[in-house]
Amino acid sequence: MAKEKPGDDKSPIAGTQSLDRALEMLITIAASPQPGMTLAACSAVLQHSKATTHRVLRTLVARDFLSYDDDLQVYSLGVANLRLGSEYLRRIDLRRVALPAMRELVAETRDTAHLATISGSDVIYIEVVDSPEPVRIFSRVGDAVPAFATAVGKAILAWTSADTLDERLPETLVARTANTITSRSLLIDNLALARERGFAVDNMENREGIRGCAAPIFDHNDTVIGAVSIAGPAAKVPEQNDSALGKSVVATAQAISALLGASPDAATALPR
Incomplete structure (x- = not known):
């Protein structure tokens, strides 16, 4: 029991x-x-x-x-x-809040979960929960990768205002793999698609043979502050599984956002 x-x-x-x-x-x-x-x-x-x-x-x-x-x-x-709310928000640690939900996501999917925030044009992994499977991907806390080429990065960028988005994208989108989106207009379309379905996809755009899905995390102001993803070898995370995997990662992101004080419909609002 x-x-x-x-x-x-x-x-x-x-x-x-x-x-x-x-x-x-x-x-x-x-x-x-x-x-x-x-x-x-x-x-x-x-x-x-x-x-x-x-x-x-x-x-x-x-x-x-x-x-x-x-x-x-x-x-x-x-x-x-207001005093209590301010003190509560001051004490919130995104990593601590997100970790239990990330562990549940990994237990459900058997793949690797990442928690990331954005700094400049890069995303920084602030927490990683490894897959329990022998065949899995390897990431490290502290790794920095271009936001435009990753699921976590695109999940953040998709809910970022147009003005801020310009600041978050490098002048030239340099390819990291054969699948990296290097056209600014195509990337904007891809971000719009992410908003439409609620999650972003990394289709082997950052690392060869690695696929994943990510959803945005919002704070008490309904502002995107990070993203959570689930990723693994492409053979284990095929495109036909994106819908189910996306649904799981969205549920995880919503649970984390709720603990941070975000409204239930934060992801449906216009980026800001």
């Missing part, structure tokens, strides 16, 4: 009903449109008495988790949420 993890059970713990009510109210008000919610609305939505609701709301206001507007008589989020 799988061991239950903290947070798996979402039901209130005995003796914490008041805390659960407070968190429920906070989440409900956070999801409400501006300018906020009245006492009556909170009581109705949460199905608590007005007296109970008012006591909890006053406590949240006293702790600055909620703010009360006397003129409009509505409750909205308070400044304490």
